[in-house]
Amino acid sequence: MPLNSGQIDKRIRAFTKICRQSGVRATHQRREIFREVARTDEHPDAETIYKRVRKRMPTVSLDTIYRTLSLLEEKGLLKRLELFSGRTRFDANTQPHHHFICTQCGLVRDFTSEQMDALARPNEVRSWGEVRSVNVQLRGICSACRAKGRRARAK
Amino acid sequence: MPLNSGQIDKRIRAFTKICRQSGVRATHQRREIFREVARTDEHPDAETIYKRVRKRMPTVSLDTIYRTLSLLEEKGLLKRLELFSGRTRFDANTQPHHHFICTQCGLVRDFTSEQMDALARPNEVRSWGEVRSVNVQLRGICSACRAKGRRARAK
DNA sequence: CCTGAAATAAGAATTATTCCTATTTAATTA
DNA sequence: TAATTAAATAGGAATAATTCTTATTTCAGG
Numbered sequence A, B: 001m002p003l004n005s006g007q008i009d010k011r012i013r014a015f016t017k018i019c020r021q022s023g024v025r026a027t028h029q030r031r032e033i034f035r036e037v038a039r040t041d042e043h044p045d046a047e048t049i050y051k052r053v054r055k056r057m058p059t060v061s062l063d064t065i066y067r068t069l070s071l072l073e074e075k076g077l078l079k080r081l082e083l084f085s086g087r088t089r090f091d092a093n094t095q096p097h098h099h100f101i102c103t104q105c106g107l108v109r110d111f112t113s114e115q116m117d118a119l120a121r122p123n124e125v126r127s128w129g130e131v132r133s134v135n136v137q138l139r140g141i142c143s144a145c146r147a148k149g150r151r152a153r154a155k
Numbered sequence C: 001c002c003t004g005a006a007a008t009a010a011g012a013a014t015t016a017t018t019c020c021t022a023t024t025t026a027a028t029t030a
Numbered sequence D: 001t002a003a004t005t006a007a008a009t010a011g012g013a014a015t016a017a018t019t020c021t022t023a024t025t026t027c028a029g030g
Helices: A005-022 A028-038 A046-056 A062-074 A123-128 A143-154 B005-022 B028-038 B046-056 B062-074 B123-128 B143-154
Strands: A079-081 A089-091 A098-102 A108-111 A129-142 B079-081 B089-091 B098-102 B108-111 B129-142
Touching (some): A028 A046, A028 A062, A046 A062, A062 A079, A089 A108, A098 B129, A108 B123, A123 A129, A123 B108, A129 A143, A143 B129, B005 B028, B028 B046, B028 B062, B046 B062, B123 B129
Parallel strands (some): A098 A129, B098 B129
Antiparallel strands (some): A079 B089, A098 A108, A129 B129
């Protein structure tokens, strides 16, 4: 479960590099927040990160946690684990199926794939627990958004 | 995009049957709410469903929408599209990878799989848009939760 | 060292969702 | 059919996660 320190250092270096390259300040707060996410593979939430960073920086604000996490995501240093931002959506299709999701407009389309349903569980996964369902998401840009994007760029 | 009416009817019949079998009342509200999700493949959120149902039942309350959606999920008539309930979590692993998720405790473990990274996009998907990433989630019960469950049941 | 832009802290505001309670509905019994 | 009772709903209050606002602080460049 623990990450090896070489990997963590590599992530920290990427943070430093990207801050420099994109002209954002690598402040003490940002560094601590990123370190807190980068040092673990437990995929913490904002509140957890807040509590941990506060141990070393008691005055850090929750808002800074959120702002920084958004910034880090924008810079590609970390990812949000969520299907959509905002509201939960519902699916009445109870057959096994998978989703194409447009990351721009939120369009979701269902599709089936025997290949995906039958994907082999890697050995390590078998040791972690019992898999009950396989869900594949293909994330990208739908045709409508791509067309809109082209038109917008052409203006 | 529109579902054929045969499929919709099939879903409505499943609703009726499951309500009867599990002894919950198939009230007017529940029927309308389920129909609203079942009649479309756009995977609507609670607010959208609320607005649509209100057109026919102006007095329906938002709380009934939420309560009913939870009930319908519990009965297996629909699914929530979300990775976790509640807080958004963050991942500092920027390499392509996939997730094992324990649906009980929320444990997330990363794993890599060339087979999964290379999954073929079904043809229909290609016509919907451009896929930029493939994400597989294996959802199930982790060993720790399974052990706890066994202990709890043994008591 | 000074100045201005960037970043932060603190708390208010917003948004999605859940909870509470009085009322209504509907199944069951008399 | 009327009375009884449990289930379900409406409406609004409460909560939880996240975002916004504003005054203050920090820091890089002149």
